[in-house]
Amino acid sequence: MKVVGVALPRGPESVLTYSVPPDMADRMGVGYRVLIPLGRSNRRCTGYVVDVFSDQSNSGGFKGTLKPVAEVLDVEPVFSEEILALCRFIADYYHAPLGQVIRCALPNGLDVADSRVASLTEQGRSSADDDAVLSELKDGQRQVNTLTASISQVVRRAAQGLITLRYELSRPKVSPRYVSVISLTGVAPEKPLRAGAGPAQLLSLIRQEGPRRVPTLRTTIPNYGAAVRRLVAVGAAEIHREQVFRDPWRDVEPERDTPPTLNAEQRNAVDVICDASDQRQYQGFLLQGVTSSGKTEVYLHALAHVLEQDLGGIVLVPEIALTPQLSGRFRARFGDKVAVLHSGLSDGERLDQWNLIREGERPCVVGARSAVFAPVKNLGIIVVDEEHDSSFKQGESPRYHGRDLALKRGHGSGCPVVLGSATPSLESVANVEKGRLSRVILSKRIGDRPLPAVEMVDLKEHPPVRPEALLSQPLLDALAETVSRKEQAIIFLNRRGFASFLLCRQCGNVPKCGDCSISLTYHRKHRRVSCHYCGFQRGLPTACPECRGDALEMVGTGTEQVESVLAELLPQARVARMDRETTRGRALERILNDFRGQRIDVLVGTQMVTKGHDFPMVTLVGVLLAEQHLKLPDFRASERTFQLLTQVSGRAGRHQRPGRVIVQTFDPNHHSLQCALQHDVQAFWTAENRYRQMRGFPPYSSLALLRVDSADSRKAQQMAKQVARTLKDIISRNKLDAHILGPSVAPLERIKGKSRYQVLLRSQHRSSLHQALYALRSLDPASLGSARLVIDVDPVDLM
DNA sequence: AGCACGCCGACT
DNA sequence: GTCGGCGTGCTC
Numbered sequence: 001m002k003v004v005g006v007a008l009p010r011g012p013e014s015v016l017t018y019s020v021p022p023d024m025a026d027r028m029g030v031g032y033r034v035l036i037p038l039g040r041s042n043r044r045c046t047g048y049v050v051d052v053f054s055d056q057s058n059s060g061g062f063k064g065t066l067k068p069v070a071e072v073l074d075v076e077p078v079f080s081e082e083i084l085a086l087c088r089f090i091a092d093y094y095h096a097p098l099g100q101v102i103r104c105a106l107p108n109g110l111d112v113a114d115s116r117v118a119s120l121t122e123q124g125r126s127s128a129d130d131d132a133v134l135s136e137l138k139d140g141q142r143q144v145n146t147l148t149a150s151i152s153q154v155v156r157r158a159a160q161g162l163i164t165l166r167y168e169l170s171r172p173k174v175s176p177r178y179v180s181v182i183s184l185t186g187v188a189p190e191k192p193l194r195a196g197a198g199p200a201q202l203l204s205l206i207r208q209e210g211p212r213r214v215p216t217l218r219t220t221i222p223n224y225g226a227a228v229r230r231l232v233a234v235g236a237a238e239i240h241r242e243q244v245f246r247d248p249w250r251d252v253e254p255e256r257d258t259p260p261t262l263n264a265e266q267r268n269a270v271d272v273i274c275d276a277s278d279q280r281q282y283q284g285f286l287l288q289g290v291t292s293s294g295k296t297e298v299y300l301h302a303l304a305h306v307l308e309q310d311l312g313g314i315v316l317v318p319e320i321a322l323t324p325q326l327s328g329r330f331r332a333r334f335g336d337k338v339a340v341l342h343s344g345l346s347d348g349e350r351l352d353q354w355n356l357i358r359e360g361e362r363p364c365v366v367g368a369r370s371a372v373f374a375p376v377k378n379l380g381i382i383v384v385d386e387e388h389d390s391s392f393k394q395g396e397s398p399r400y401h402g403r404d405l406a407l408k409r410g411h412g413s414g415c416p417v418v419l420g421s422a423t424p425s426l427e428s429v430a431n432v433e434k435g436r437l438s439r440v441i442l443s444k445r446i447g448d449r450p451l452p453a454v455e456m457v458d459l460k461e462h463p464p465v466r467p468e469a470l471l472s473q474p475l476l477d478a479l480a481e482t483v484s485r486k487e488q489a490i491i492f493l494n495r496r497g498f499a500s501f502l503l504c505r506q507c508g509n510v511p512k513c514g515d516c517s518i519s520l521t522y523h524r525k526h527r528r529v530s531c532h533y534c535g536f537q538r539g540l541p542t543a544c545p546e547c548r549g550d551a552l553e554m555v556g557t558g559t560e561q562v563e564s565v566l567a568e569l570l571p572q573a574r575v576a577r578m579d580r581e582t583t584r585g586r587a588l589e590r591i592l593n594d595f596r597g598q599r600i601d602v603l604v605g606t607q608m609v610t611k612g613h614d615f616p617m618v619t620l621v622g623v624l625l626a627e628q629h630l631k632l633p634d635f636r637a638s639e640r641t642f643q644l645l646t647q648v649s650g651r652a653g654r655h656q657r658p659g660r661v662i663v664q665t666f667d668p669n670h671h672s673l674q675c676a677l678q679h680d681v682q683a684f685w686t687a688e689n690r691y692r693q694m695r696g697f698p699p700y701s702s703l704a705l706l707r708v709d710s711a712d713s714r715k716a717q718q719m720a721k722q723v724a725r726t727l728k729d730i731i732s733r734n735k736l737d738a739h740i741l742g743p744s745v746a747p748l749e750r751i752k753g754k755s756r757y758q759v760l761l762r763s764q765h766r767s768s769l770h771q772a773l774y775a776l777r778s779l780d781p782a783s784l785g786s787a788r789l790v791i792d793v794d795p796v797d798l799m
Numbered sequence: 800a801g802c803a804c805g806c807c808g809a810c811t
Numbered sequence: 812g813t814c815g816g817c818g819t820g821c822t823c
Contacts, residue, residue, distance in 0.1 A: 115801095311805090
């Protein structure tokens with residue numbers, strides 16, 4: 001009897017063993033999804049087959065009788081051995097359950113599971129009007145967990161014979177979509193159709209234009225449903241079902257472009273990458289090119305080469321940069337070979353893209369971090385654009401880093417991996433020095449255009465003329481000048497809303513979110529305050545919630561305020577704003593198009609404006625508060641600031657006209673700012689490296705952040721102490737070269753009603769780190785109680 | 800995650 | 812006394 005190991009997307013974290021009924025044995029294997037009975041109720045759940053054994057001796061030490069697999073859900077595997085190997089690595093390295101990792105690697109919404117469904121019995125129906133629980137079921141059966149009544153209430157009524165409970169398999173949330181297509185059989189209708197009527201019109205339409213999708217006839221054929229039925233009835237036409245691919249490009253005109261000629265540096269970069277690809281060998285590259293040096297064109301040429309060899313490629317980009325413009329460039333070059341995968345897609349669109357990739361129809365994938373799991377066959381290249389970007393790290397379990405997995409997958413698949421950036425992470429630079437990555441440099445901007453001149457405006461010398469909007473005179477002058485030349489400007493401030501917080505002039509109180517230790521941000525447009533961490537909102541308080549005084553003052557500048565003050569000070573300019581608030585749904589596309597089409601002169605925005613955009617007429621970039629992030633309690637604060645400044649500066653002067661960047665700051669001497677001013681990446685690394693080495697931070701050590709969350713603050717603190725004690729114990733008992741920092745209260749002390757305490761585990765050797773983390777599993781999980789322990793390996797921020 | 804079991808406070 | 816609340820433990 002065959003036996004399989006099944007990993008589950010949620011719930012039990014270990015791989016469970018099931019026997020395989022003989023009739024299923026040849027219809028499944030590793031990579032198939034199966035339904036398996038679970039628990040004493042044998043509720044059926046989706047699981048992933050990760051092991052197949054030919055007999056029961058390999059069942060992982062489980063003693064009892066194995067339950068049989070209930071059903072095979074797929075006709076072909078949904079993940080390959082290659083992807084499974086990657087998932088196992090992630091489960092190991094990031095200390096996440098294997099099933100959860102596999103779930104992340106697959107499109108959403110495919111899972112099915114039994115859920116408990118309640119319906120009324122005859123007896124229940126007769127008393128339904130006098131019982132709140134029963135009356136909810138009058139319109140038919142309902143899933144028990146959607147009822148307002150508690151489970152025990154429902155169970156009791158079931159025992160009384162008022163309700164029947166049974167399990168029913170939920171439908172998958174997404175599945176392929178089909179449409180009916182009508183085509184001609186070639187058989188002429190026996191009796192001639194009445195000329196001019198619906199059926200005759202339809203017949204001649206199909207004769208002229210070929211098979212039609214039935215729903216499209218609605219507007220062209222009178223009474224189209226009847227016409228279709230009639231044509232089929234007389235034998236002239238037939239209906240078949242055809243899959244429709246929900247297309248994210250639906251309304252976007254396909255463009256074609258011709259590859260430009262590369263300069264010598266670009267040519268060289270493409271050549272070395274293609275060489276590695278031709279040899280089907282893993283090699284890691286760091287493509288370090290100043291902004292506007294044509295990195296994307298290098299990717300495009302390398303991909304073109306790979307696609308010519310009938311191999312596939314994956315391009316990972318930060319979510320925020322995955323605009324229609326960027327993916328449009330790939331589509332313009334490679335047409336229907338391109339699939340996109342990002343959070344803006346509906347589940348249906350994503351499933352269809354994923355299936356097209358799996359079937360080999362779309363060998364080129366452009367997507368956000370989870371696209372590293374894309375089922376591309378015969379990978380010839382993986383590109384990670386803006387590799388330094390912290391959004392490649394997933395903020396929830398499994399907390400993987402897309403860039404590191406790209407390297408891992410390339411290693412496993414034997415293909416080159418290209419990490420591109422103007423401001424590489426210190427980790428990648430260190431990997432160059434260790435010989436793990438080969439550095440390829442693009443030192444020249446396209447067309448030998450100079451880098452923009454960066455000027456620092458010391459806000460102590462030039463106090464903002466409008467303090468509430470952080471706008472100094474030099475910047476305002478430059479803006480006016482730019483607009484008068486019919487050129488465009490970008491103003492960057494990494495803070496949404498109108499005012500960052502309210503301050504009571506009487507008692508000094510700053511209204512905070514009830515669930516988070518975060519001050520509430522004022523949004524003028526909606527006259528509301530909101531918490532940027534949990535989304536809590538309320539109307540603008542008229543009085544101080546503490547002292548009831550009416551002296552609430554707005555403090556701190558956000559993009560909304562900058563937009564409004566600019567509109568007032570520069571009435572001749574058309575000012576728009578781009579941040580999370582103004583870019584809901586398709587609005588991002590509209591703003592980008594308007595800016596590109598010069599229907600906007602000045603674009604005020606958050607981080608969103610810094611990434612990858614290419615606007616020819618932008619000649620001025622203003623940074624309102626450059627040191628904004630330098631004071632954060634995070635060892636990467638300087639690195640972030642340098643990267644952000646360099647990226648945003650790179651938006652200026654990308655085409656014919658020279659660019660100018662004005663950086664406002666109260667701290668003009670900080671080395672991050674100075675290095676960005678001089679465009680001196682090398683100097684920044686040298687200084688930053690020295691600091692990291694001295695303090696023992698990555699890349700000179702490996703870190704894991706252990707965070708304990710609990711609604712009960714004392715419990716969280718107590719558990720963090722226990723985690724620290726356990727780790728200390730493990731370290732000394734095994735003589736590990738690792739040590740811990742903390743426990744300490746997290747910099748963001750409370751989020752969504754949970755108090756957070758943390759312990760930092762640090763080691764020179766990754767293996768010691770992992771040994772300690774493995775041993776941590778001996779921590780009695782029961783002692784955690786209602787507290788939750790989060791393990792974040794290689795954290796990108798320590799907040 | 801979901802579900803069963805078991806131990807305590809609020810009612811008849 | 813019992814009902815029904817929720818904390819704790821298990822799922823091949």
